[in-house]
């Protein structure tokens with residue numbers, strides 16, 4: 507690989523100067539296009555997502571047994587979706603900007619089992635791996651009642667195998683809890699950003715936690731190298747995994763059903779804008795793919811990143827993807843949004859989704875804390891800092907005249923739009939931690 511000439515790169519892409527200065531930045535990608543044109547970039551299809559959906563259905567009876575909290579949803583790991591009109595009003599007041607249409611919140615923050623969006627991809631990948639092992643060993647057929655997996659015999663069987671993952675916290679939580687429940691030996695390599703309570707919780711579940719003083723990239727690299735020494739160990743590769751991506755993508759069709767039940771229309775006259783916090787990219791990328799398959803070109807996806815970790819914006823904007831990191835620009839990758847503290851984006855997701863994502867923006871940590879506080883004060887919903895990244899999106903899009911004009915939206919279409927903020931984590935944050943987060947935010951004035 508050629509060393510990157512940063513000065514030259516900034517001359518070619520002046521926007522990088524803003525990123526380097528840690529200024530809040532908005533970029534709408536002029537290359538974004540329709541699903542029929544861009545689908546081939548992804549290399550995955552609606553059929554792949556349908557298979558992921560079917561696999562989760564097969565596991566639902568098992569999940570219901572293994573996690574009593576899933577009884578109410580019959581083994582389905584899914585979150586609520588709620589209108590937040592008071593927060594919409596609050597944002598409009600605070601930022602002196604009208605938000606056209608209606609503001610909604612998708613509560614992946616409160617997904618069962620692990621309280622974050624990682625309960626989609628992370629758990630799905632563990633299940634897919636377990637199924638493969640059991641089927642290959644002749645112990646399971648996909649027609650079977652999967653409740654049989656919840657038995658001492660299967661726990662014994664899975665205990666011959668190991669699972670490892672590198673994480674800033676929430677992926678480790680999902681994969682650790684699920685793997686340990688099935689009987690796997692599981693190791694989570696945690697970056698310096700990972701919160702102590704997440705490590706404690708994992709250890710209490712019998713998970714081996716290895717701590718690093720460096721960031722996510724190092725935790726993944728070390729974890730991958732250690733896992734490679736054990737032939738029975740499967741390393742879950744957050745940077746490249748198609749399986750994780752498909753686990754997230756199932757959200758699209760499910761959201762479509764939820765919207766139908768709520769009589770929320772999405773079509774040419776009722777556009778849907780979705781704001782997704784982005785770390786390495788698998789979560790928001792997979793969800794966005796699922797949303798595109800479900801709603802076609804009527805859904806507009808926007809990614810949100812901290813000013814200190816703008817890896818996806820950097821990779822897509824320059825076209826360098828995983829060949830550049832925020833550290834190459836001298837950015838420190840230190841942010842209160844621990845779930846988004848990633849310096850180098852997934853090359854797979856960056857390339858797969860680059861023409862399907864309308865835009866990207868960055869925001870500073872204080873803004874995350876302020877919105878965290880406001881959402882708690884006015885809607886009584888508590889999230890972790892990362893999960894607020896999408897909350898600023900509706901303000902930015904409402905201000906983005908050039909983008910809205912380029913999309914040819916009429917005034918009426920905009921008034922009938924839905925903005926969906928994807929709340930990605932926070933449901934399991936201990937009360938004392940939450941109080942500290944709230945204290946960092948400014949009260950509504």
Ligand SMILES: *Cc1c(COP(=O)(O)O)cnc(C)c1O
Pocket residue numbers: 622623624676677783784785786787788789790791845846848890892893930931932
């Ligand atoms: C992991 C995570 C994200 C982003 O997902 P990526 O796959 O890393 O892009 C967003 N919010 C929270 C709370 C997360 O834990």
